[in-house]
Amino acid sequence: MRQAEADAEAQEKPGRLIVISNRIPTDEVPAGGLVYAIHEALNDIGGLWIGAGTPSDEAQEGLTEVKSEAYDKATFSLSRTEYDRYYLGYSNSVLWPLFHHRADLLSVYERDFEAYREVNRRVARAVAEIARPDDMIWIQDYHFLMLAREMRDLGLKNRIGLFLHIPFPNASDILALPQGPQIANWLAAHDLVGLQTQRDVAAARETLRRDPDCEAMGNGNWLFRGREFAVLSFPIGIDAEEFARKAAESPVPELQLSPDAPLLLGVDRLDYSKGLVHRFRGFGAYLEQRSQHGTRPTFLQIAPVSREDVSAYQDIREELERAAGSINGAYADLDWTPIRYVRRHVARERLAALFRRANVALVTPLADGMNLVAKEFVAAQNPDDPGVLILSHFAGAAEQMQAALMVNPFDHGNFAHAIDRALHMSLAERQDRHASLRENVFKQDIAWWTRTYLNRLSRVPAYQEDRPRD
Numbered sequence: 344m345r346q347a348e349a350d351a352e353a354q355e356k357p358g359r360l361i362v363i364s365n366r367i368p369t370d371e372v373p374a375g376g377l378v379y380a381i382h383e384a385l386n387d388i389g390g391l392w393i394g395a396g397t398p399s400d401e402a403q404e405g406l407t408e409v410k411s412e413a414y415d416k417a418t419f420s421l422s423r424t425e426y427d428r429y430y431l432g433y434s435n436s437v438l439w440p441l442f443h444h445r446a447d448l449l450s451v452y453e454r455d456f457e458a459y460r461e462v463n464r465r466v467a468r469a470v471a472e473i474a475r476p477d478d479m480i481w482i483q484d485y486h487f488l489m490l491a492r493e494m495r496d497l498g499l500k501n502r503i504g505l506f507l508h509i510p511f512p513n514a515s516d517i518l519a520l521p522q523g524p525q526i527a528n529w530l531a532a533h534d535l536v537g538l539q540t541q542r543d544v545a546a547a548r549e550t551l552r553r554d555p556d557c558e559a560m561g562n563g564n565w566l567f568r569g570r571e572f573a574v575l576s577f578p579i580g581i582d583a584e585e586f587a588r589k590a591a592e593s594p595v596p597e598l599q600l601s602p603d604a605p606l607l608l609g610v611d612r613l614d615y616s617k618g619l620v621h622r623f624r625g626f627g628a629y630l631e632q633r634s635q636h637g638t639r640p641t642f643l644q645i646a647p648v649s650r651e652d653v654s655a656y657q658d659i660r661e662e663l664e665r666a667a668g669s670i671n672g673a674y675a676d677l678d679w680t681p682i683r684y685v686r687r688h689v690a691r692e693r694l695a696a697l698f699r700r701a702n703v704a705l706v707t708p709l710a711d712g713m714n715l716v717a718k719e720f721v722a723a724q725n726p727d728d729p730g731v732l733i734l735s736h737f738a739g740a741a742e743q744m745q746a747a748l749m750v751n752p753f754d755h756g757n758f759a760h761a762i763d764r765a766l767h768m769s770l771a772e773r774q775d776r777h778a779s780l781r782e783n784v785f786k787q788d789i790a791w792w793t794r795t796y797l798n799r800l801s802r803v804p805a806y807q808e809d810r811p812r813d
């Protein structure tokens with residue numbers, strides 16, 4: 344469509360929302376969380392949701408429409424080689440570890456970055472083909488850090504926002520990334536960069552301040568080669584009402600435990616950032632120091648495998664199995680297995696009921712953008728007799744959830760002490776802590792998050808041209 348026609352059409356119709364994420368849901372109404380929130384926003388505003396298609400022999404230009412009722416969905420194409428290099432390679436073996444402060448796990452290959460740039464470029468071309476001037480473009484996550492820059496280079500002047508779901512790396516982490524010096528340029532192509540926490544915003548500030556083309560403005564925004572953009576925190580939430588309802592209504596799965604046996608619960612994708620080995624060792628330290636005649640708690644860890652094609656994920660799986668085996672070997676009895684480790688995916692209703700049954704949740708990542716499990720656990724509790732959340736300082740959720748029992752997952756003694764405290768906490772203290780956590784989880788829920796972010800993006804003033812470098 345020519346620009347003049349596109350402009351004329353835009354005057355008749357209010358702008359659409361174009362969301363780009365790694366995956367698009369296949370269900371007509373997706374279950375729970377982020378995908379449901381985006382689904383709702385698209386339902387309200389109308390628009391298009393774009394995600395990666397199934398890898399094939401050769402990548403094609405443009406978008407393929409996916410049948411959908413309420414709003415449009417489309418996929419961009421990926422070749423199998425690009426899947427290996429763009430997705431498993433640069434996205435998940437470079438950006439993911441780096442942004443979780445694990446530069447030691449990086450596998451840096453130039454060809455992976457080339458594939459990442461090529462995919463970002465192809466998506467930019469595809470969006471440029473179909474975007475109308477007043478469409479708002481909302482990019483999700485680290486798979487598309489260069490996408491906005493590529494779109495600007497193609498002349499797109501739309502409002503473009505990014506939300507990064509994972510932590511923002513420290514300036515020293517970025518030194519390990521060959522493309523590190525380009526990060527400010529990538530970010531500056533957006534109008535609004537949304538991060539999870541204030542801590543992430545501070546880390547981003549550190550990187551932007553070091554870039555000679557970037558200048559902090561008096562209003563808190565940034566100026567990059569004459570164009571203004573904002574970097575702000577928007578802590579993501581959950582659909583608390585829905586999760587609480589599920590937790591109260593669903594039957595608790597059979598656990599072969601007596602009804603009053605203390606249950607500690609962990610639920611995480613199997614990922615090295617989630618601190619599972621440290622958690623097992625921390626629980627081991629608790630078992631070591633507990634009185635032999637005291638209660639015998641069971642720690643149930645649900646950790647469905649993810650990204651199995653990346654070697655760091657195979658390593659963590661083996662390490663975790665060894666840790667569980669050795670702790671159970673040391674402490675188990677004929678009628679008691681201290682750690683139960685389930686690698687199977689558990690249905691959401693069953694999970695919600697387990698959260699409600701648990702006396703203690705262990706949410707102890709070493710680095711995490713937010714961590715929705717912490718919020719789900721709080722939403723699932725019975726306010727009259729709530730369980731205790733043990734939360735790591737390194738979860739993004741820590742900023743909003745200081746009423747949890749905060750732990751340092753690297754310090755096994757501190758971890759053991761927190762478990763002991765949680766298992767012996769008075770009803771009054773549990774209620775107080777829970778009430779304070781609950782208020783935030785229900786107020787700043789997922790609908791609040793989408794609304795706040797999109798309101799901010801829609802208020803961005805009209806596009807200003809990038810000024811060429813002097």
Ligand code: GDG
Nearest residue numbers: 508579611612647687688689690691711712713714715716
């Ligand atoms: C990224 C960031 C940020 C887990 N096992 C099962 C299952 N789950 C569900 C949980 C929760 C979700 O998966 C995991 O959410 P997280 O927030 O922990 O993490 P990531 O997948 O790493 O997501 C993270 C998030 O984006 C949102 O911005 O919070 O920091 O890394 O909902 O309940 N669900 C079911 N069965 C399982 O076995 N049904």
